[in-house]
Structures are given as C-alpha cells and as structure tokens.
Amino acid sequence: MSRRSLHTPAPDVTSLRARLDRARGAAANAGTDALLIAPGSDLRYLIGQAGGSFERLTTLVIPADDGTPALVLPKLEAPGYADVPLDDLGIEVVTWVDGEDPYGIVANRLGAPGRVAVSDTMVALHVLALRGALGSAEQTLAGPVVRELRMRKDATEIAALRKAGAAIDRVHARMGEWLRPGRTEAEVGADIAAAIVEEGHTEAEFIIVGSGPNGASPHHDVSDRVIEHGDVVVVDIGGPIPEGYNSDSTRTYAVGAPKDSDVEDTYAVLLAAQRAAVEIVRPGVTAAQIDGAARDVIADAGFGDYFIHRTGHGIGLDVHEEPYIMGGNDLTVEEGMAFSVEPGIYQAGRWGARIEDIVVVTADGVEPLNNRPHELVVLDA
Incomplete structure (x- = not known):
C-alpha cells in the first residue's frame, strides 16, 4: 500500500x-x-x-x-x-x-x-x-x-536550470566514450542513462539515440539498430536535477566521416538557423518571430519541408511547458522566460540532425544554458 x-x-x-x-x-x-x-x-x-x-x-x-x-x-x-x-x-x-x-x-x-x-x-x-x-x-x-506564473522564472529557478544545463553538457562531453560503430542505439542509451545520473540528475527522463535513418524521426527513442561507420546520430537527452528542474539538450554527431556527401552543407544550414533564432531572443520579440528566424533560414535553403516541428518549448519543472516557440504564437517573451531553441532537418530514410539549447531571456537579450560545441561533432570510429 x-x-x-x-x-x-x-x-x-x-x-x-x-x-x-x-x-x-x-x-x-x-x-x-x-x-x-x-x-x-x-x-x-x-x-x-x-x-x-x-x-x-x-x-x-x-x-x-x-x-x-x-x-x-x-x-x-x-x-x-x-x-x-x-x-x-x-x-x-x-x-x-x-x-x-x-x-x-x-x-x-x-x-x-x-x-x-x-x-x-x-x-x-x-x-x-x-x-x-x-x-x-x-x-x-x-x-x-x-x-x-510559471512562465516567468525567478532567480532561484534560473539558477536551477543553469545547473541542469551544465550537468547535461557534461554528459554530451562524454559521448565519445560510448558512441561508436558496432554498438546498438540501446546499448549507447543505457550508458547515457547512467551518466545522466552520475553527472547530477536524479534520473534520465528521456534518451533519444537516432542513428542513420532513425535520426530522421524527431521522437525516435532507442532501438536495436547497430550503429555503422559514417552514421549521423542525433542524441537528445535530459532529466531533472534534485531541485526538480529539467535539462534538455540535443547535439548531432558523426561516427567517423559522414558517409552521405550532403551532410556538411546541410548541417551548415541547420547551424545557421539555430544561431539566428538564439540571436533574436530578447524581451519584446514574439515566440512566432523566434520560430520564424530559424524556419526562414531552413526554408530559404530549400529544406522547409524537412523542418517538421516547432522551434522550441518552455522548460522548468516540466520538460515541456509554456511558452511554445512556434508560428502563430504572438506571445511576447519576457525576462525570466526559459525555453528550448531546437530546429531540425529530417530527411526520411536517410538521416536527420537537430541542435538544441535551453535559453533564458535576460533584461536585454538572452543567456544560453548549454555551451557544448554546436558544430557537427565527428567522433573517432
């Protein structure tokens, strides 16, 4: 009982x-x-x-x-x-x-x-x-x-989110320990789950290891697919720290030199889109404008149909909460609001990529809470 x-x-x-x-x-x-x-x-x-x-x-x-x-x-x-x-x-x-x-x-x-x-x-x-x-x-x-009330975080909440962001950054920094050819996504995911707790979380709330074609499914989980040399792998991970506030960060990796010839140029578009969206964040900008900053870069490069979700979501005691960073949302962001900026490009049957940071709106701009490299990380294979 x-x-x-x-x-x-x-x-x-x-x-x-x-x-x-x-x-x-x-x-x-x-x-x-x-x-x-x-x-x-x-x-x-x-x-x-x-x-x-x-x-x-x-x-x-x-x-x-x-x-x-x-x-x-x-x-x-x-x-x-x-x-x-x-x-x-x-x-x-x-x-x-x-x-x-x-x-x-x-x-x-x-x-x-x-x-x-x-x-x-x-x-x-x-x-x-x-x-x-x-x-x-x-x-x-x-x-x-x-x-x-919850959309506008106070200093204590922001400090907790900053702590959570640093903890999940430490996990991403260790990805080379686990992500290599011959291992399944599930095996890599189990190692990541343990590291999430080791680095300061109470649990792993979610783990996405999307290798090769699985990376083109934004909400893929893990599977028994064996990671191959040259795969592009999307790793989206997060969870709560003891204070109850959550991390959520995505980085995209290549296991050795990418086997698809279009990876470098396509990823450059995604990188520019994510930067553009983060750079526009400040009080007075709408959620729709932030979404549009990322979406326009991707659409102008011819990949508009491959960006199939909103640009971001609020985060705090829940992984997904208000505000939602998407087209049609005319909410004006304010100091203390915290949300993800995570555009992606997904080519079904081939490969996908996503870059995600949690950011906090400051009095005159933005503070990213994730600070791992945004470029495609090529791991030794």
Missing part, C-alpha cells in the same frame, strides 16, 4: 508564500472563484512538493478571495507531506478516510462557487466527481492561470 512521493528540495517559505499569493490574485483576475490543484508540477511549484495522484482525491484548494487555502488529502497520505511547511504557508490540512466523501469536503469549503479551475492534469475520475459535488459551478482549466 505504500506510495512514493516526489520529494525535491523546496524553495524557501517566503518564495512559496509569494507564489500562493500570486496564484490567488491570478485566479481572481481570471474570474475564477477557486483553483483546485492536483498533485504534479503545479503543486510542486506552489508548495514545494509534487505528491502523487491516485484513486483517492488529493487537491490543494486555493480560494480567489481571502479564504484559507486547504490541502485536502487522504489521512494515509498525510505523512508524505510532513516536510512541507504548510503551517508557515497558511495552508490548512484537511484529511479524510475511506468511507468519507472528499468531493463533498471540497464543495463545503467553497460554498456555492460560480466558477472553479481544475488542474490540467487532474484525472477524469476526480474532475467528474467534483463536477457532481459542486452543482452548477462551471469548471475551467487552471493551466491558463498557473502558467502565467
């Missing part, structure tokens, strides 16, 4: 209290009477711990008015929150046991709300039960409210 919670070093109480206050204000500005935050990254952002989502309801109830926030949770799960400074944060702990109605407990605390916002990732089991308990209250998503 034991459950493992996601414990990470929490921000200080002052920071957490400020986040809760901002969340309350953001809910009020959105015309929402309360936020119902399920276990996950939003909960970790607000109280310093993610908890776990199971068949029993756990939710942080944050009224938009001056009512007292409450953590409603099963009594058997309460010990898992012993390290969270709930009293100092002004959060009341409301426990329940099997046989009681937790949804009624939430409804009684809120009275007769007109509108409540539930976590984007709250499971349907709880969403529908809350809908029944709250009567005529309209349900909306809490994501649009909370993401306005």
Whole structure:
C-alpha cells in the first residue's frame, strides 16, 4: 500500500508564500472563484512538493478571495507531506478516510462557487466527481492561470536550470566514450542513462539515440539498430536535477566521416538557423518571430519541408511547458522566460540532425544554458 512521493528540495517559505499569493490574485483576475490543484508540477511549484495522484482525491484548494487555502488529502497520505511547511504557508490540512466523501469536503469549503479551475492534469475520475459535488459551478482549466506564473522564472529557478544545463553538457562531453560503430542505439542509451545520473540528475527522463535513418524521426527513442561507420546520430537527452528542474539538450554527431556527401552543407544550414533564432531572443520579440528566424533560414535553403516541428518549448519543472516557440504564437517573451531553441532537418530514410539549447531571456537579450560545441561533432570510429 505504500506510495512514493516526489520529494525535491523546496524553495524557501517566503518564495512559496509569494507564489500562493500570486496564484490567488491570478485566479481572481481570471474570474475564477477557486483553483483546485492536483498533485504534479503545479503543486510542486506552489508548495514545494509534487505528491502523487491516485484513486483517492488529493487537491490543494486555493480560494480567489481571502479564504484559507486547504490541502485536502487522504489521512494515509498525510505523512508524505510532513516536510512541507504548510503551517508557515497558511495552508490548512484537511484529511479524510475511506468511507468519507472528499468531493463533498471540497464543495463545503467553497460554498456555492460560480466558477472553479481544475488542474490540467487532474484525472477524469476526480474532475467528474467534483463536477457532481459542486452543482452548477462551471469548471475551467487552471493551466491558463498557473502558467502565467510559471512562465516567468525567478532567480532561484534560473539558477536551477543553469545547473541542469551544465550537468547535461557534461554528459554530451562524454559521448565519445560510448558512441561508436558496432554498438546498438540501446546499448549507447543505457550508458547515457547512467551518466545522466552520475553527472547530477536524479534520473534520465528521456534518451533519444537516432542513428542513420532513425535520426530522421524527431521522437525516435532507442532501438536495436547497430550503429555503422559514417552514421549521423542525433542524441537528445535530459532529466531533472534534485531541485526538480529539467535539462534538455540535443547535439548531432558523426561516427567517423559522414558517409552521405550532403551532410556538411546541410548541417551548415541547420547551424545557421539555430544561431539566428538564439540571436533574436530578447524581451519584446514574439515566440512566432523566434520560430520564424530559424524556419526562414531552413526554408530559404530549400529544406522547409524537412523542418517538421516547432522551434522550441518552455522548460522548468516540466520538460515541456509554456511558452511554445512556434508560428502563430504572438506571445511576447519576457525576462525570466526559459525555453528550448531546437530546429531540425529530417530527411526520411536517410538521416536527420537537430541542435538544441535551453535559453533564458535576460533584461536585454538572452543567456544560453548549454555551451557544448554546436558544430557537427565527428567522433573517432
């Protein structure tokens, strides 16, 4: 019956209290009477711990008015929150046991709300039960409210992302230890996974080793394909550090001299596109403009149809979060926003390449958090 919670070093109480206050204000500005935050990254952002989502309801109830926030949770799960400074944060702990109605407990605390916002990732089991308990209250998503807070990282968060970026750079620096002909992608991936933990992460969240034609699939994983001399290999890796913030970096390697004659010229286009997108980042530029800076370089060189995904995604407590760097997104980036810049060129059945850095918007420009060489790295084979 034991459950493992996601414990990470929490921000200080002052920071957490400020986040809760901002969340309350953001809910009020959105015309929402309360936020119902399920276990996950939003909960970790607000109280310093993610908890776990199971068949029993756990939710942080944050009224938009001056009512007292409450953590409603099963009594058997309460010990898992012993390290969270709930009293100092002004959060009341409301426990329940099997046989009681937790949804009624939430409804009684809120009275007769007109509108409540539930976590984007709250499971349907709880969403529908809350809908029944709250009567005529309209349900909306809490994501649009909370993401306005989470998109803008504070100094502590940026320091954690900087630490994560340096840790994953150290893994890329060791790629020559593992990536060579005669080994499978899966074998290389296992070595990378171990190194990710050795270099300071709590786990390897994802590992892509796309060799040869597999590199043309952006979300390839690893396979039993044997790496060959002359292969171009896309390596996209990342994971969380103890503070809970994530790394994510892609570099493209050649195992010996590339066997395809067009690799050098095509990769030069990709390199120019990635540089152009990073260089344009500064407060006041839109996400769409950053995407366009990379996409235009690739399209002008005749590879527009081979760049098949957005240029980037936000990163923090989640690997993928707001803001999304893509065409049509007119969001203006601001100081403290952190996201990837990762254009790619993918030629199905042949080979692919991607270059990815995490960057942070500064007061007057941009700070890349990954600093390994961007050029095609040719490894001894």
